[in-house]
Amino acid sequence: MSAETVLTALLPEVLLLAGLLLLIGLEIAVPRHRGAFAVSLLAVAAAAAAAAWLSAGGSSAAPFPGHYSVGPDTFAAKAVVLALAVPVLLLARGEFPGGPFYPLLVSSLLGVCLVVSADSFLTLFLGVELMSIPVYVLVVLAFQREESAEAALKYLVLSGTASATFLLGVSLLYGGSGSLALSAFSTALGSRDVLATAGVVLVLSAFFLKAAVVPFHTWAPDAYEAASVPVTAYMAAVVKAGVLFAVLRLFALAPAERPLVDLLALLPLASMVWGNLAAMRQDGLRRLIAYSSIAHAGYLFYAFLGDGPGRFQAVTFYLLAYGLMNVLVLAALPPAGDDVARDRLERLKGLFQRQPYAAWMIAVAMLSLAGIPPFPGFVAKFLVFKNVVAAGYPVYAVLGLVGSYLGLYFYLRVIQYLFMAPPPPAEEASAAEGEGAPSRLALAATVLCLLPAILIALFPGWVIDRLGG
Amino acid sequence: MLDNYLPVLVFILVGILFGVGPLVAGFVIGPRRPYDEKLSPYECGFEPFGDARAPFDVRYYLVAILFILFDLEIAFLFPWAVVLDQIGLAGFLAMMVFLAILVVGFVYEWKKGALEWE
Numbered sequence: 381m382s383a384e385t386v387l388t389a390l391l392p393e394v395l396l397l398a399g400l401l402l403l404i405g406l407e408i409a410v411p412r413h414r415g416a417f418a419v420s421l422l423a424v425a426a427a428a429a430a431a432a433w434l435s436a437g438g439s440s441a442a443p444f445p446g447h448y449s450v451g452p453d454t455f456a457a458k459a460v461v462l463a464l465a466v467p468v469l470l471l472a473r474g475e476f477p478g479g480p481f482y483p484l485l486v487s488s489l490l491g492v493c494l495v496v497s498a499d500s501f502l503t504l505f506l507g508v509e510l511m512s513i514p515v516y517v518l519v520v521l522a523f524q525r526e527e528s529a530e531a532a533l534k535y536l537v538l539s540g541t542a543s544a545t546f547l548l549g550v551s552l553l554y555g556g557s558g559s560l561a562l563s564a565f566s567t568a569l570g571s572r573d574v575l576a577t578a579g580v581v582l583v584l585s586a587f588f589l590k591a592a593v594v595p596f597h598t599w600a601p602d603a604y605e606a607a608s609v610p611v612t613a614y615m616a617a618v619v620k621a622g623v624l625f626a627v628l629r630l631f632a633l634a635p636a637e638r639p640l641v642d643l644l645a646l647l648p649l650a651s652m653v654w655g656n657l658a659a660m661r662q663d664g665l666r667r668l669i670a671y672s673s674i675a676h677a678g679y680l681f682y683a684f685l686g687d688g689p690g691r692f693q694a695v696t697f698y699l700l701a702y703g704l705m706n707v708l709v710l711a712a713l714p715p716a717g718d719d720v721a722r723d724r725l726e727r728l729k730g731l732f733q734r735q736p737y738a739a740w741m742i743a744v745a746m747l748s749l750a751g752i753p754p755f756p757g758f759v760a761k762f763l764v765f766k767n768v769v770a771a772g773y774p775v776y777a778v779l780g781l782v783g784s785y786l787g788l789y790f791y792l793r794v795i796q797y798l799f800m801a802p803p804p805p806a807e808e809a810s811a812a813e814g815e816g817a818p819s820r821l822a823l824a825a826t827v828l829c830l831l832p833a834i835l836i837a838l839f840p841g842w843v844i845d846r847l848g849g
Numbered sequence: 850m851l852d853n854y855l856p857v858l859v860f861i862l863v864g865i866l867f868g869v870g871p872l873v874a875g876f877v878i879g880p881r882r883p884y885d886e887k888l889s890p891y892e893c894g895f896e897p898f899g900d901a902r903a904p905f906d907v908r909y910y911l912v913a914i915l916f917i918l919f920d921l922e923i924a925f926l927f928p929w930a931v932v933l934d935q936i937g938l939a940g941f942l943a944m945m946v947f948l949a950i951l952v953v954g955f956v957y958e959w960k961k962g963a964l965e966w967e
Contacts, residue, residue, distance in 0.1 A: 383939075404953050404954070405953060407957060407960075408956050408960050555854070575854075
């Protein structure tokens, strides 16, 4: 294989790595430089464009046979996660003028790209760690509240536990099959062997923990709340996508079989119900997003009940729709004096009178996350549940739909706050005082989320075809 | 399949026995005649001073991390050096790229003062 093919296959990663080295180089050479935002934005956007272009070109290659391979679908997945990172970067400009935020974000994205292309457990593990380790630092980086350090530590310890669980599972699978290829996992799915099943369950639990599925979800609300707004957006949209792509790589096209199906359906089901119920009681927006993301992790894992090709499309489409909407909420959230005040749900009362554009954006995102028809979230949920029914689990599909109905309450409550509730008179002064209009970059971020959302709402079929699978 | 893991089980059992056995033996067989002086905490023969929960110097942590980083680099370099004549120029260049990236990280930590002890 010539160097050129290898470089083409690795183009998104090479661009990210070049950006990363440039960022670190700038940090070394030029004290107090202001270029970090521009460099990282350029690198991520270029990598996203390269991935989209390679996906459209339909190229596939295996630069490191047995460890790393690319194809149109992996390029499409990379394009999705990298494109989701662009509005996140726009949000970050105001909060992080420079410093370690940008190199950390870019290296985490590099990890996501590695996960998406992984063919062996080693590459997968490397990718997952490269994706998560910078995020522990990102959570604590803004440090605007006392709880930031605590939340970051919780995330670090629990995520570390997940990595250890993953490694133990992999070692059992390796012991059974003698192979580190990811296909060992899909073979073990159908096996009756005790060791193989134990390995599969351990590996799955690890990813349940990383994706915050009940009962492994407790770190998520704390971490989402304590992180600064762009980092929350990054965790909700990109890191979750990375974890789900890892599971997609593991399952490949293998069907989920009987004893495992129940595990794969019951925990996500519990996740939907508990996430939606707990979200009702939240009074902070980011905690609400966190519980909503726990419920959405449930829907996403539901997609694995379905057959192979449909699974890839459903998950990728879902991640795109869900990620765009999550970033949209956080981008439209009006800035306020301090971080805690900005987060309070009460403050959204009567926002429509003060900032109609922001109110509309949050409303659109909420309706889409709830899965109300014309919005992209509906198509995404439809694809997931269609696959579950087609795979022959109508009971689980019905239970899942009931679980998702529970979520309507709190999504619509936000909308009621936005449009119908007058701002409480005592707080009116203080609410108006700290509140400013969203910055120009945040507005650009909302547009970057809204345009693709309109596209996938109007032409879901066209988008699904582009996503391959 | 599972019997391949028998040695591991034996190993775990022997490990537990080796660790717990002497303790239990001491507990059961050993004579016990306590008095004040025997029960007081001691520290290698002298009176204990300070709290056991003393803050640990974080600098050791940094040194440990850096050590692991460059220790691993050596682990990559040795096999590479052994087969260098077989993998040719491409292998040489690949390792140089790897080392260049590591050097950038090294200069970064240097500039950030991670190597300053005081």
